[in-house]
Amino acid sequence: MGMQRIVVLAGGIGGARFLRGLKKAVPDAEITVVGNTGDDIHLFGLKVCPDLDTVMYTLGGGIHEEQGWGRADETFTVKEELAAYGVGPDWFGLGDRDFATHIVRTQMIGAGYPLSAVTEALCARWKPGVRLLPMTDDRVETHVVIETEDGGRKAVHFQEYWVRLRAAPPAQAVVPVGAEQAKPAPGVLDAVARADVILFPPSNPVVSIGTILAVPGIREAIADAGVPVVGLSPIVGGSPVRGMADKVLAAVGVEATAAAVAAHYGSGLLDGWLVDTVDADAVPEVEAAGIRCRAVPLLMTDVDAAARMAGEALALAEEVRG
């Protein structure tokens, strides 16, 4: 086939690394990324979009490689000064280079630009080689309901749960606040409708891809696109490849297994599913649920490994297309 049009729903680190592999696997493809904005947060009066930035920095060559998020060669002068003023929070690690991104974004939003236009402007510098769209221009904030020490319940911002609390308190519910009223950002539904294939990278199925799918219209557009939808399991051997996806899977009543995540997406949405070779015994269960399944190595140890995974996902898509 000619130039493929690929739509990818992406969270942060896992999505970004998969996308880097995908670009290497199909350098001529036209890739549109629909990024999660549910973990966006206002810090120090600035709008921070961790997932969009991780994709942008990773594909644009500015990422802190080992850490997976934030900028390479980062310094922390502003953060130290804010601490000297007694201004928090101190648990979110914003570096000086990163601050500049949030300052530009906040200034543009304050001037009336929607997040999609702001993201495009930021990408004019980073040239990520994909079209990066926020899932929505509206404000959606993922909250996690946890148990308090006195036995009550309270909702905290996803970043507070994830970064400050290290996902230690059991999550009782995950709520994408504002999602029901949100509209897909300009270009999202059109990209889905024109896609040749739609991919779910090994991103968090609840707080990353799940949040994107919670924006009314996006799940339906994907299900109705009439093109192969293929996902890659973020769970390998019963635990998340990275991050703490198992914590939030429990909150939505889904077992932390490759098969259970496939079933959570469901055959109404998903046509193909890649599990890791260590989870090969899950293949029959997934296929019995009506989702084509293959077991291949799913550890993104480097860009080549990610490229091979992307190639496998596209091969499975062609197989599904039949």
Added chain:
Amino acid sequence: MGMQRIVVLAGGIGGARFLRGLKKAVPDAEITVVGNTGDDIHLFGLKVCPDLDTVMYTLGGGIHEEQGWGRADETFTVKEELAAYGVGPDWFGLGDRDFATHIVRTQMIGAGYPLSAVTEALCARWKPGVRLLPMTDDRVETHVVIETEDGGRKAVHFQEYWVRLRAAPPAQAVVPVGAEQAKPAPGVLDAVARADVILFPPSNPVVSIGTILAVPGIREAIADAGVPVVGLSPIVGGSPVRGMADKVLAAVGVEATAAAVAAHYGSGLLDGWLVDTVDADAVPEVEAAGIRCRAVPLLMTDVDAAARMAGEALALAEEVRG
């Protein structure tokens, strides 16, 4: 006399250095500083208050000593990153440490705090040893009217005139936009009413002290306070000690001489005036205009020199009080 209550109207560098001397000269005095906010500017969506910060950093021990403004040990990572995004202006030198101040200020203003409360919060860190009040919580922006290349006129923000254009185009007018509608910040009129002496440091008489006096109520309160009002000439030997005060003096039709500046303030406001020893021949002219005048060294070469100047100003105030 016991603990003196001193009110000082201050611009940036000159005011800050004078205040450092004043604190040394009368360590037990209760000093209230009414700071100019007419050169405040929004940069990158952040509210920057150059004069208030110069006073705060200088008295709090954080100033870049040689430069006279900005922070010591400063780095410029954020500014470089903003430039990489193509976001300007590039002519205003905000360092990383300084950015933190503006981030805190902007966040507090966004949360609804008036500038006076924000300034107090920032000073809780810097402990300047004076009560630092903005002249007003309302927005006042000093604009300078200049001639354009095609012979027309246009108004530019004071910082653009001062920093970007280095005061090169002749200033035709100086307009403190918003001053007429501004109210003195809480505490300003009360401090003036309770003062034992009021001082005008060798700050810019037009864009610093002149702007403060343009806030309705402040000039009147000073004139009616019934206590000595003593100023120090920013003009020594026919030119400004530092800065480009002569440029904006011309715009208001005032000659750049020590005597002309005293006359510009006028005997209705000013009781005493210090000129530099090189301007000793101006003393009779100033006194003939009804303002007590002495010639003393007015170069703030170090803190001790500034302290001696402050001491001379207070001595002249006592002489005026009679």
